[in-house]
Amino acid sequence: MIYLYFALFVAVSALLWRIRGGLWKKYIPANKVWYAVAFGLLGYFYFGNFEAAIIGFICCYASYQLYGWGLYVGRLVSGGALNPNLVQYRECELIDDLLYSCRISFKGKEYYLYQYPRLFGFCGTTLTGLIITFLWGLYLGSIAVMLSGLGMGVCYWLGYLFNKLVPEKKGGWGYGEYIFGAYLGGWLAWVTL
Numbered sequence: 001m002i003y004l005y006f007a008l009f010v011a012v013s014a015l016l017w018r019i020r021g022g023l024w025k026k027y028i029p030a031n032k033v034w035y036a037v038a039f040g041l042l043g044y045f046y047f048g049n050f051e052a053a054i055i056g057f058i059c060c061y062a063s064y065q066l067y068g069w070g071l072y073v074g075r076l077v078s079g080g081a082l083n084p085n086l087v088q089y090r091e092c093e094l095i096d097d098l099l100y101s102c103r104i105s106f107k108g109k110e111y112y113l114y115q116y117p118r119l120f121g122f123c124g125t126t127l128t129g130l131i132i133t134f135l136w137g138l139y140l141g142s143i144a145v146m147l148s149g150l151g152m153g154v155c156y157w158l159g160y161l162f163n164k165l166v167p168e169k170k171g172g173w174g175y176g177e178y179i180f181g182a183y184l185g186g187w188l189a190w191v192t193l
Contacts, residue, residue: 006189012038013185014178020064021177035181036061039188043139046192056139063135067092072124075117076153077160077171082114095127126153133184140191148187155180 043056129152137146159176
């Protein structure tokens with residue numbers, strides 16, 4: 001029975017994360033809120049009180065609405081040049097300050113991370129995932145959940161690769177949302193069941 005609950009967690013999480021990303025946006029009002037509602041319900045059943053549900057909802061909603069990550073996922077799935085001096089190539093100040101300053105010197109020449117847009121996007125997406133799940137881990141008291149967001153870059157990259165087999169309109173972004181949602185559901189199920 002536990003495996004059935006685990007599978008249900010994963011499936012619901014994948015679907016809700018994809019809805020949060022815009023699936024059925026015309027038909028589902030306030031698409032960004034439903035993943036946080038489910039997280040709040042998880043908090044209610046895990047901690048056993050309504051106050052925990054409200055805190056869980058706020059924690060989850062704030063974590064993924066606090067910063068955008070479209071620039072990072074966009075570069076991960078489609079590439080494209082970056083210019084650190086233009087505001088349209090900035091998403092999250094914390095992450096941008098880290099990534100735009102990353103460079104290595106080799107044989108007298110400097111190579112900046114932003115010169116490699118897919119790698120830049122992968123790193124940005126990964127750090128965004130860490131920001132998102134860090135708050136969740138604090139709420140649940142779980143270091144595993146706290147660090148699980150580091151898999152976000154891999155999940156969206158897998159979506160990009162799957163898009164090469166079965167193309168979709170968003171270049172694999174939608175597949176990445178399903179994969180990352182399932183991944184998050186797996187971690188949450190593992191910690192709370």
